Amino acid sequence: MSDLSRPRFLDSGSPPHIFTLTALAGVSALTMNIHLPSLPGMSEYFGVNYRVMQLSVALFLAGNALLQLVIGPLSDRFGRRPVLLTSLSIFLLATLGCIFAPTAQLFLVFRMVQSVVAAGMVLSRAVVRDMVPGDEAASMIAYVTMGMSLIPMLAPALGGFLDAAFGWHANFWFLFGLGG
Template sequence: MSSLPRGRYLDRATPPHISTLIALTGIGALSMNVFLPSLPAMAEYFNADYALMQLSVSLYLAVNAVLQLFIGPISDRFGRRPVLLISLALFSLATLGCILAPTAVSFLVFRMGQAVIVSGLVLGRAVVRDMVPQAEAASMIGYVTMGMAVVPMIGPAFGGVLDQAFGWQANFILLLMAGLAVLVLTWADLGETARSTTASFRDQVREYPELFASRRFWGYCLSATFASGAFFAFIGGAPFVGTDVFGLNSVQVGFAVGAPALGYFTGNFISGRYSVRKGVNWMITVGAMISTLGMIIPFVLALAGISTALSFFGSVTLVGLGNGMLMPNANAGMLSVRPHLAGSASGIGGAIMIFGGACLSAYAGWLLGPGSSAMPLIVIMLISSALALVAILYTMYRERQVAPA
C-alpha cells in the first residue's frame, strides 16, 4: 500500500485513513444481515406474519438500489463529505425509529429509512477514485471491501447471540451505536475529496447518456453484475440445497453459507497486493476464470453422479475468491471510464448490480423445490460467472479497438 496517499489520522486536511473507508462500507453490510436471526422473534413481538417481517430485507434492498441512482450525482454536485454526514445522521435516526417502532408497519418504514446507509458503499468507492488513479484505486478498494467480506461471516452469528441474550432490539442498538461512531469518525477524518463543480443536479443527470454511451462502462458494469449475481443466486438457493439436498443441520448450513465470504476476503487481499502491478483488466479476467472454474467442478461432478456438500460448498469458495479479485477492479474500472462522473458511475453501477443479483436470487429460489437437486443452482451460478468473463473479454477487445484514437 505504499503507493496510496498518506495522511494524518483524524485530520480532514489530509486524505482519509483506510480504516474510515472500511467503516463506511462495512456498516452497510452490518445493517443488512446482523438482525436476520431475530426475524422470528420480531414477528412474534409485533404479532405479525413471518413473511411480513421478511420484507425488512426486500424493501431495504429495493430502496437501497433506488438511492444509489441519486447519491452519486448528488455527491458529484455537493461533495462526498456532506452527503456522507447527512446519510449517517439519517441512518442513526431511522435506527432509533426501528428500536422504538410500535407496529410492524412503522418498523418497516424506519427500516426502509436505514437504506440511506448505502451512501457509505457508493461514496467510499468514489472517495478512493477521487484520490488515486485507476490501478491504485483497484488496490485500495480491495483493502476497503475486505471489511464487507468479514461482516457477512460474523454479523449473523453475533446478531444471534445478542438476540438470545438481550432480545431483537439489541441488534438495532448495536447498529445505532455503530452509526453514531462512524458519523463521528467521518466528521473528524474525512475531508472533501470531490472536485469542485458548479453543475446542478439536473446537469449531473443530463450527463448520464455520456456514461451509458460508453461500452467500456457497460463492460465493467456487466462483469461486476454477473459476478455478484452468482453470489446472490447462491444466497437465494444455498439454504435449500444445504438442508433439503445434502441434509445439513442449521449450524452446518450457517458455516457453509460463509464459505464464499472466506474466499472473497482472500480475493480482496490479493487485489490489494497485486492490482497495481498486474492491472485492472488482468485481475478481472483471472478472477472471472477462477469463479467459472469454481462452478465447472461441481457441474462435472454432478454429471458424473458425484454430488456432495463438500464438493459443492468447497467449490463455491473459489467463486468467492474469484469475485474478491474481480469486484474491486471492476468497480475501479467503472469509476475510471468517466472520472468526472465517478459518483454517478458508482451509484448507477451499484444499482444495476443489486437489481441483477436480486433477480438471480429470486430465480434460484423459484427453480429449487421439493425433490430438486443442486444442479439448477449450479447451472445458474456457472452461467452467471461465465458471462462475467465474457463481459471483461469484450471490454478488453473494445479497449484495443479505441486505443489508436
C-alpha cells in the same frame, strides 16, 4: 502523496483513512443482515406473521438499490463528505425509529429509510478514486471490498449472539453505536 495530504486517522481535516472507508462500507453491509436471526422474535414482538417481518429485508434492499442510483450524482453535486454525513445522520434517526417503532408497519418504514446507509458502500469507493491514482486505488478498493465481503458472513452470527443475550433491539443499538 505529500505528507500534508496523507490520510491521518481520526483527523477531519485530512482525507479519510482506509480504515474509515472500510468501516463505512462494512456498516452498510452489516446493516443488511445483522437482524436476520432476530426475525422470529421480532414477528412475535410485533404480533405479526413472520412473512411480514421478512419484508424488512426486501424493503431494505429495494431502498438500497434505488439510493445507489441517486447517491453518486448527489455526491458529485454537493460533495462526498456532506452527502455521507447527511446519510449517516438519517441512518441514525431511522435506526432509532426501528428501535422505538410501536408497530411492524412503522418498523418497516424506518427499515426502508435506514437503507440510506448505502451511501457508505457507494461513496467509500468513490472517495478512494478521488484520493489516489489508478493502481493504488485498485489496491485500496480491494480492502474496502474485502470489508464489504467479510461482514455479511459474520453479521448473522453477531446478530444471533446479540439477540440471544439482549433481545432483538440490541442489534439496532449496536448499529446505532457504529453509525455514530
